[in-house]
Amino acid sequence: MKNLLVLLAIIVQTQAFSSEIVLLGPKATCESKADIKKSQRNGVYRVKSEEIRELENTIEISIAVELxxxxxxxxxxxxxxxxxxxxxTYSEMGALSRQMMTVTRTDIKKSIIFFNDDSKILGDIQLDEAYGEQRITVEIMKNAASVNRFPRSISKGEFYIDLALKRMTKYSTPEGVIGPMRHITRGYRIFFDL
Known part of the structure; x- marks a missing residue:
């Protein structure tokens, strides 16, 4: 499911933004019982829109996130x-007992990280645990944005920033607790012009 949204940025520019639902990196699907379990185990998110605002020495990026x-x-x-x-909470085969058991996934912390092509983290914004839909904003230095050198996407914008969902998670089962473990789900690239 790929939607191409056209959004008006605050700098009076129009940009294309690809919105995919992401599950641990690849595109997520919701077509079967197995997909229900995958979404319960891993969490799924989508970035629906973005606004880019150019300030004096920085860029303000605001995105809408759906969990x-x-x-x-x-x-x-x-x-x-x-x-x-x-x-x-979902059911899974126990590693030791080889019987079906209840697993509870608990995310201790969840945030969106923004980074450039050097994998330098430019922002880490914690998500509110009470809302499945939220808007977050990060401000980055202009010179930290990556230069778009991708021939197929050059028309999308001169610069880009990547973002990912980061979470600290523990899994509780009758056999014990696993974690906390850090998961980083890549999935979005925001193109823009300055």
């Missing part, structure tokens, strides 16, 4: 906003 889960609604599978995105 989602896959659910069966009637006869259809679909992504829905997950206002309880910090935890989920």
């Amino acid at each position: 989602l889960t896959c659910a069966k609604m009637g006869d259809e599978y679909q992504f829905i906003i997950d206002n309880n995105h910090m935890s989920a």
Whole structure:
């Protein structure tokens, strides 16, 4: 599911922005019971829109983030906003017992990180655990943005910033607790002109 959204940035410019639902890097799907379990285990997110504002020496980037889960609604599978995105419970085969057991995933902390092509973190904005939809803003130095050298996307903008979902997670089972572990889910690139 790929949507191409055209957004008006505050600097009176128009940019194309690709919106995919992301699950641990690759595009997430919501077409079966297995997809429900994957979304409960790993968490799913989508960046819906962006606004870029050029300041004197910095760039202000504001994005809308949706934290989602896959659910069966009637006869259809679909992504829905997950206002309880910090935890989920699902069944899985136990590594030791080889029997089905209940697993509880608890995200201790969840944030969006912004980084450039040198993988230098330019911003780390913590997400509010109470909301499945939220808008966050980061301010970065102009010279920290990456220069767009991709021939197929040169028309999208002269510069870009990548972003990812970062979370600290623990998994509780009758066999014990695993974690906390850090997960970083890459998935979005924001192109813009200055």
